[in-house]
Structure formats: structure tokens, C-alpha cells
Amino acid sequence: MGAMLPVxxxxxxxxxxxxxPLSETLxxxxxxxxxxxxxxxxxxxxxxxxxxxxxxxxxxxxxxxILMQTLFRNPMAxxxxxxxxxxxxxxxxxxxxTMGTLSxxxxxxxxxxxxxxxxxxxxxxxxxxxxxxxxxIRDSMSLLIIGLMFASVTGAIVSVLQFFSTAEQIQQxxxxxxxxxxxxDWEELALFxxxxxxxLLVSYAHIKPLNALLLGERYAESxxxxxxxxxxxxxxATSLLAGSITAFxxxxxxxxxxxxxxxxxxxxxxxxxxxxxAIALGGANIxxxxxxxxxxxxxxQRLPINAVTALFGAPVVIWxxxxxRNIGNTL
Amino acid sequence: MTISxxxxxxxxxxxxxxxxxxxxxxxxxxxxxxxxxVILSSMDVTMAYGELVCFMxxxxxxxxxxxxxxxxxxxxxxxxxxLGDKDIASLSKKDIAQQLSxxxxxxxxxxxxxxxxxxxxxxxxxxxxxxxxSSQDRELIDRAIALTHIETLLAQKLHTLSDGQRQKxxxxxxxxxxxxxxxxxxxxxxxxxxxxxxxxxxxxxxxKEVNKAILMATHELDLALQVxxxxxxxxxxxxxxxxxPEDLVLxxxxxxxxRLKGYDLKTGxxxxxxxxxxxxxxxxxxxxxxxxxxxxxxxxxxxxxxSDGAEVSVLLTGTEESPxxxxxxxxxxxxxxxxxxxxxxxxxxxxxxxxxxx
Numbered sequence: 270m271g272a273m274l275p276v277x278x279x280x281x282x283x284x285x286x287x288x289x290p291l292s293e294t295l296x297x298x299x300x301x302x303x304x305x306x307x308x309x310x311x312x313x314x315x316x317x318x319x320x321x322x323x324x325x326x327x328x329x330x331x332x333x334x335i336l337m338q339t340l341f342r343n344p345m346a347x348x349x350x351x352x353x354x355x356x357x358x359x360x361x362x363x364x365x366x367t368m369g370t371l372s373x374x375x376x377x378x379x380x381x382x383x384x385x386x387x388x389x390x391x392x393x394x395x396x397x398x399x400x401x402x403x404x405x406i407r408d409s410m411s412l413l414i415i416g417l418m419f420a421s422v423t424g425a426i427v428s429v430l431q432f433f434s435t436a437e438q439i440q441q442x443x444x445x446x447x448x449x450x451x452x453x454d455w456e457e458l459a460l461f462x463x464x465x466x467x468x469l470l471v472s473y474a475h476i477k478p479l480n481a482l483l484l485g486e487r488y489a490e491s492x493x494x495x496x497x498x499x500x501x502x503x504x505x506a507t508s509l510l511a512g513s514i515t516a517f518x519x520x521x522x523x524x525x526x527x528x529x530x531x532x533x534x535x536x537x538x539x540x541x542x543x544x545x546x547a548i549a550l551g552g553a554n555i556x557x558x559x560x561x562x563x564x565x566x567x568x569x570q571r572l573p574i575n576a577v578t579a580l581f582g583a584p585v586v587i588w589x590x591x592x593x594r595n596i597g598n599t600l
Numbered sequence: 601m602t603i604s605x606x607x608x609x610x611x612x613x614x615x616x617x618x619x620x621x622x623x624x625x626x627x628x629x630x631x632x633x634x635x636x637x638v639i640l641s642s643m644d645v646t647m648a649y650g651e652l653v654c655f656m657x658x659x660x661x662x663x664x665x666x667x668x669x670x671x672x673x674x675x676x677x678x679x680x681x682x683l684g685d686k687d688i689a690s691l692s693k694k695d696i697a698q699q700l701s702x703x704x705x706x707x708x709x710x711x712x713x714x715x716x717x718x719x720x721x722x723x724x725x726x727x728x729x730x731x732x733x734s735s736q737d738r739e740l741i742d743r744a745i746a747l748t749h750i751e752t753l754l755a756q757k758l759h760t761l762s763d764g765q766r767q768k769x770x771x772x773x774x775x776x777x778x779x780x781x782x783x784x785x786x787x788x789x790x791x792x793x794x795x796x797x798x799x800x801x802x803x804x805x806x807x808k809e810v811n812k813a814i815l816m817a818t819h820e821l822d823l824a825l826q827v828x829x830x831x832x833x834x835x836x837x838x839x840x841x842x843x844x845p846e847d848l849v850l851x852x853x854x855x856x857x858x859r860l861k862g863y864d865l866k867t868g869x870x871x872x873x874x875x876x877x878x879x880x881x882x883x884x885x886x887x888x889x890x891x892x893x894x895x896x897x898x899x900x901x902x903x904x905x906x907s908d909g910a911e912v913s914v915l916l917t918g919t920e921e922s923p924x925x926x927x928x929x930x931x932x933x934x935x936x937x938x939x940x941x942x943x944x945x946x947x948x949x950x951x952x953x954x955x956x957x958x
Contacts, residue, residue, distance in 0.1 A: 342709045477731045481724055484708050490673065491704075492777065493697030493725035539712045542731065 271550060277557040282316040284564050318458055319451045323556040325465040326450060326518055329510035331552025332472050332545060334525030339479050340503050341413050348511035348525035352395045352419035357515040359423040360391020365442045366434040381452055388516035395419050396508050447573030448519035450560055461517050468509030472545060475502055479541040521575055523582025528552045530589050620780045620813035621647040626679035628662065628669040636677050639665050643840045645832060647813040652804050654824035655817045657834030657857060663817045671783050672696045697725035701777035703770050703784040708758060715769045716754040722776030744775040747806060764795030784816040796820060800827055833857040875900030878950060881907045884916025888923040895943045
């Protein structure tokens with residue numbers, strides 16, 4: 270998998286609506302001038318940041334997916350079960366769907382930063398609510414239900430907002446929900462990547478409680494794990510990862526759910542010491558692969574990344590469930 | 601705590617004994633809307649090192665609540681729990697985990713864990729964040745494997761194990777935790793008879809070989825009476841009774857707790873009601889005598905101790921390997937006796953009517 274990563278990375282940045290020979294791509298990457306200056310610009314300003322984004326998004330979603338699956342001991346949990354994406358959606362919807370009407374500013378003038386800010390604020394607010402409610406309850410299962418309820422509420426509010434919005438506003442909101450890996454330039458990546466790296470580090474710092482959680486919360490406590498603190502740590506790492514990814518790239522489905530299962534099947538282990546790095550790598554690979562699929566070969570069009578991950582992810586999940594019969598056994 | 605006893609030469613000797621676990625005036629229960637619901641109260645119990653304690657009582661008397669309190673999961677409503685010489689309330693989760701290990705009734709959700717991986721989890725109270733096992737950790741794991749005889753299971757995933765194997769693995773994991781106290785909540789539930797006996801004997805052996813205080817909540821009265829060093833009997837209306845099994849049988853403590861119907865604790869047997877009119881006297885010894893008696897009692901024949909008051913006498917003849925039963929009609933003293941070679945035939949003979957016309 271480690272060897273696949275540079276290959277997929279190269280393939281991803283070689284493919285696109287403009288054909289750039291592999292030798293030229295390598296030359297640009299090694300810091301030299303390309304044969305055509307436009308090729309250099311395309312590679313350095315568009316494709317490279319997009320491939321880097323794909324790496325970060327894939328790793329982050331995969332890892333936050335397994336954090337949630339292990340915390341809730343539920344194979345169907347994913348990065349967004351705590352309502353993070355619903356919160357972000359609500360934030361973005363509030364900005365995109367009401368901005369034009371309130372201030373007269375045309376919706377399309379909203380910058381990436383505004384949307385990122387709206388998304389992360391929304392995600393953070395919902396998360397704070399979920400966590401403060403979770404402080405009152407003792408078990409993680411209730412937390413899962415509360416996350417789902419918050420998701421329903423925010424979904425309803427977004428529907429109401431859409432009902433009162435113009436077609437242009439709704440379209441801009443929809444474009445955001447499609448997800449995009451290409452919205453980030455180097456400046457935004459400079460903020461995005463440290464946040465994702467921090468999230469990955471915090472996740473890896475939790476390998477011990479994660480492994481202990483394999484026995485269930487009561488056993489975990491009996492071998493010295495402080496569940497209340499650990500639950501917050503795991504939720505914190507998930508929020509950093511899933512929250513920042515949703516804010517910058519939109520809600521990207523299925524990667525967080527499917528990648529942990531794929532890696533578990535591949536390695537046949539539950540040990541998080543191995544699983545976390547493997548999932549980070551695997552997630553990055555799969556995201557690059559999905560990004561290549563999204564760029565329809567030989568066409569100018571680019572499919573929404575969210576559609577590609579779901580088209581790819583759903584059959585994988587179905588295949589897994591059919592093959593494993595009892596998918597709970599692999600957790 | 602000190603214990604005084606008189607030695608053979610008549611002197612009084614006192615020995616001081618340190619307990620692995622001890623409670624002072626402990627009350628357990630739960631708080632609901634700031635109101636305390638006491639389930640078991642004023643308990644002063646002790647567990648010595650190397651002691652296997654069976655904790656019994658009917659469902660719903662608060663066994664689980666007491667276990668949770670003793671293992672520091674739930675705070676006591678009053679009183680204190682001492683782990684060694686420390687108040688459990690003053691210990692962190694990690695400190696408790698180094699002194700008390702648990703085997704719970706709940707199924708472990710991690711079915712894809714191998715047995716060896718499960719055992720390494722037992723070392724977690726001693727490991728840092730990167731969970732690196734030292735050679736000493738591995739030695740302790742190997743020792744637990746040897747003690748529980750699970751060498752052949754190590755590579756297997758948990759979901760492939762039988763119930764008995766899984767329970768042994770869970771006990772091995774608790775052993776790896778290297779604590780002075782081990783608490784098990786109904787470790788023999790869902791097991792068949794063979795596995796039950798194996799698990800209970802394993803716990804008994806561990807308490808002696810590794811000098812652990814083992815507390816086991818159980819419903820297995822017959823097994824508990826035979827292996828437990830001490831019983832704790834929880835009662836819905838009354839104090840917790842403790843003592844060695846034999847004392848609790850003789851002083852009626854067990855009867856009060858279980859209110860058994862149709863079971864005579866003092867003989868350890870079911871009490872049979874007589875349903876037949878034919879009184880029988882059995883004459884003989886050995887296993888054949890024992891099981892003939894069992895068969896007749898089970899079928900409701902009143903047994904009498906001498907042939908004088910009996911209507912029928914059964915005389916055991918033959919050898920230990922091939923016993924024979926001779927039936928004598930005591931009323932007529934008829935000597936032509938009937939002889940059968942199985943218990944079943946004897947029962948048929950007795951039930952087909954008396955007196956027989958030969």
C-alpha cells in the first residue's frame with residue numbers, strides 16, 4: 270500500500286482535461302521548468318494541491334471512521350455519526366441560503382474562506398451540543414442516538430431554508446454538498462494540512478484505549494482506561510478530522526465507513542497500532558483513486574467527488590456484508 | 601485483623617492476617633434523583649489471599665451491585681472498601697486495575713481478536729500509550745497460558761472458540777493482569793457440566809497456586825459447596841451471611857437463603873416423596889447398594905431399615921462387577937426367591953404387583 274501511494278499520486282496528477290506527459294510531470298515535481306509554462310501552472314497550482322487534498326481527506330476520513338466504529342463498537346458508524354457533517358451543512362446552508370436575501374450580496378461572491386468558516390462553526394456548534402449532552406449520559410450508544418437526532422434536526426432546518434431560497438442559492442449549496450477536492454489552494458492547504466495532521470496524531474495517541482475498547486467499555490475501565498476522558502479525546506480527534514474535511518471539501522460520504530472495513534479484511538486484525546497507519550494509507554490511496562475516477566478520462570467534465578465515493582463505496586459495503594455474513598465479527 | 605485460637609498445648613495464639621479485600625460497614629445500592637436506595641447494608645466482609653469465595657443469592661438481591669462496588673465501578677452509599685491497605689475510593693482506575701481484575705458475564709464484542717491479543721490487553725494497566733510489551737510482560741502472559749492450559753488456542757480468533765474455551769481465555773486474561781484480587785460474575789453461566797467443573801476447579805487451583813483472592817458470583821450450589829473456601833450469602837431481607845460452606849449448611853444459613861423445596865442440604869440430596877405402598881428393605885453394600893437405594897427412592901418406595909417392618913427385602917448378591925438382586929417376600933417368608941440381574945428388572949418386578957404368585 271505504501272508503494273501504491275506514489276504511483277496513484279503520480280497518476281492522479283498526470284490525468285486531467287489537459288494531457289501532460291509523465292516525464293514532464295516528473296520534471297515539474299523535481300523543481301524544473303516544464304516544456305510549456307501552462308503545464309507547470311496546471312500541475313503546481315491545480316493538480317498538486319488537489320492531490321494533496323485527496324491524500325489528507327482520505328487519511329482523515331478513514332481514521333475518523335475507525336475511531337467511531339471502535340468507540341461505538343458499531344460497524345455502521347462513520348465519521349459523521351456525531352452530527353459533524355450535519356452541523357457543517359447547517360452552517361454552510363445558513364450562509365449560502367440566507368446571505369443573498371439578507372444583505373443583497375450575490376451568493377456566488379462568497380469566498381472559500383467564508384464557507385469554511387461557516388462549515389466549521391456549524392460543525393463545532395453541533396459538536397459542542399452533542400458533547401455537552403454526552404457528559405450527562407454514561408454510555409456511548411446514547412451518544413450515537415443523540416448524534417443521529419441532531420442530524421435529523423439540522424437536516425430539517427436546511428430543508429426549511431431551501432424552501433425559502435432562490436434557485437441560484439440552492440444550486441450553490443448543492444454544489445457544496447457534492448464535495449470537492451479542488452477548492453483548496455496552497456494558502457488554504459497551509460491551514461488544512463496541520464489540522465488534519467494534528468487529528469491523525471491525536472488519533473494515534475489513543476491506540477491503547479482503542480484496543481482496550483475492543484473488549485467493551487466495562488472491560489476497558491477494568492484495565493485502567495478512564496472512559497470519560499478517552500471518549501472526549503476520540504471525539505476531539507474525529508472533530509478535527511471530519512470537521513476540517515467537511516468544512517474545506519464538503520461532506521464526503523462512504524470513505525470513512527468503507528475504508529476501515531476494507532483494511533480490517535485485508536489485514537485480518539483488530540490491533541489499532543497497525544490499523545490506524547494502514548487505514549490512513551489505504552484511505553489516501555482510495556481517495557486518489559476516486560479522484561481519478563471523478564475525472565472522466567478524455568473529458569472536460571469532472572464528476573462530483575461525493576457521487577464517486579458513494580458509487581464506489583456502496584457496492585463495496587454491500588459486497589462486504591454479503592461476503593462476511595456477520596460483519597460484526599470483523600470489528 | 602487478628603484471629604485468636606487455642607493451640608494443641610492449650611496456649612492461646614493470635615495471628616494477624618492481612619486481607620486482599622475487606623469492607624467496613626459497607627452499604628451498596630444506587631442513587632436515583634438524590635435519593636439513596638440501599639440494596640445491601642452494613643457489610644463487614646473479608647477475603648484472604650489464596651481464598652476462593654463463592655458469592656450466592658437469588659437473582660435480584662444485589663449481587664451485581666455489590667460486585668460493582670467492590671471493584672470500584674460504583675461508589676458505596678456508605679462505608680469503605682479496602683483493597684490491600686488502600687481505600688478503593690482513593691485509587692485511580694489504573695491503580696485499581698493493578699490490584700483487581702474482572703471477568704464479566706457480558707460477551708466480548710471484539711470477535712476478531714486472537715486469544716494472544718486478548719491476553720496482551722491484560723497488561724494494559726502497566727503499559728504506556730504505545731503499549732509496548734516488555735520481556736517481563738511476555739513472561740507473565742506465558743505463565744498465565746501455562747496455568748490455564750490454553751497453549752493450543754493462542755492463534756485462534758475469539759469468535760471461533762467454544763463457550764468453555766472463551767471463558768478460560770477470559771480467566772487467563774484476568775490472570776495476566778497480575779492482581780491480588782480476581783472478581784468473576786457468574787463465570788459458569790452458559791457452560792455445560794464438564795466445562796463448569798473445569799472452570800471451577802481451575803479457579804480453585806489458581807487461588808492456591810498463585811495465592812489470589814478469588815470472588816465468584818455463582819448459582820452453582822453443589823459446586824460451591826464442594827470447592828469454596830468461604831461462602832457469601834446475600835439475602836433480600838437480612839444481613840450478608842458469610843462462613844465456610846459446612847458451617848452454613850449446619851447452621852441453616854443456606855436453607856434461609858435459598859429456601860429450597862424438595863432438596864435436603866444436609867444430605868446434599870433431593871428429598872423424595874413416597875408414592876408407593878410397598879415398604880422395602882435393602883441389604884447389601886457398595887455402589888450397587890447406593891444406586892439400588894437411589895432407584896427405589898426415585899420411584900417413591902418407602903425404605904425401612906430392617907427386614908422386620910418391611911414387606912419386601914432386596915438382597916444384593918453377586919460380585920461388584922455383576923451384581924444380582926434377590927427379592928424376598930417378608931410376609932410369607934417364601935424362600936423360593938426371585939432373582940434379577942438389572943435394576944430395571946427389579947423395578948419392573950416390584951411394580952408388577954405383590955404378592956407374586958410363583
